[in-house]
Amino acid sequence: MANIGVIGSKGAMGEVLRRVIEESGHDFSGGADKGDDVGKLADVSDLLVDFSAPAALQSNLHAAVGAGIPIVIGTTGLERKHHDAIDQAAHAIPVLQTGNTSLGVTLLAHLVREAAQRLGKGWDIEILEMHHRRKVDAPSGTALLLGDAAAGGRGIDLATNSESGRDGATGPRGEGAIGFAALRGGTVAGEHSVILAGEEERITLSHSAENRAIFARGAIRAAEWLRTREAGRYSMDQVLGI
Known part of the structure; x- marks a missing residue:
């Protein structure tokens, strides 16, 4: 049993996380939101x-390092500077960062990496995602996670081999590019499909999130796993032993 604190407790995931923490036999030690002292929670x-x-x-990592406790980061929309800060914090504490805490999405990313590696660049890769109307970032963190998996399978850099926001006369699709398309509407918790299109055949690998509880359950499983680790940066792949 562990005392687990939630940063962003008043957000869409906050209440779900509190319920799942208690259902999992752990104690909810409190929440922190904008304007709160995360250090006190830590x-x-x-x-x-x-x-x-x-x-x-940055302040959340500082609080975790100050208290000497692990942190699971499911926040999306991170930039290079954020990843640099995570790398720095991981010298002192265990940190697990992911674009999606779902166990199913973690396995999907593994399958995408395998498919991209084995099929080669002759197969076009397109990533399609849909979320609720309130989501503010696109492509989603999960779509980028899947894109990273595809790029990793091909041994290329995603940032310099991706296409998104196509509109108008864009010209032909770039050879070997990984494409992204984002849809927004309704109350969709999360839909992701990775389409691998070859000559006269096509493979679609997909995942549907029916309820936010799947992310909370994955996050708590990740927290349970992370609690016994040494300082370092970890991923959901390691939680599943992939």
């Missing part, structure tokens, strides 16, 4: 789960 917690905002990441 002092009474065994570990932190962060589903807040990129702008808060």
Whole structure:
């Protein structure tokens, strides 16, 4: 049993996380949101789960390092500077960062990496995602996670081999590019499909999130796993032993 604190407790994931923490036999040690002192929460917690905002990441990491406790980061929309901060914090504490805490998405990313590696660049890769109307970032963190998996399978850099926001006369599709398309509407928790299109054949690998509880359950499983690790940066792949 662990005392788990939630950063972003008033957000869409906050209430779900509290319920899943208690259902899993752990104690909810409290929440912190914009304007709250995360350091105080860290002092009474065994570990932190962060589903807040990129702008808060640096202070959240500082609080976790100050208390010497692990942190699971599920915040999306992170930039290079945020990843650099995570790398730095991982010298002192265990940190697990992911674009999606779902166990199913973690396995999907593994399958995408395998498919991209084995099929080669002659197969076009397109990633399609849909989320609820309130989501503010695109492509989603999960779509980027899947894109990274595809790029990793091909041994290329995603940032310099991706296409998105196509509109108008864009010209032919770039050879070997990984394409992204984002849809927004309704109350969709998350839909992701990775389409691998070859000559006269096509493979689609997909995942549907029916309820936010799947992300909370994955985050708590990640927290349980992370609690016994040494300082370092970890991923959901390692939680599943992939």
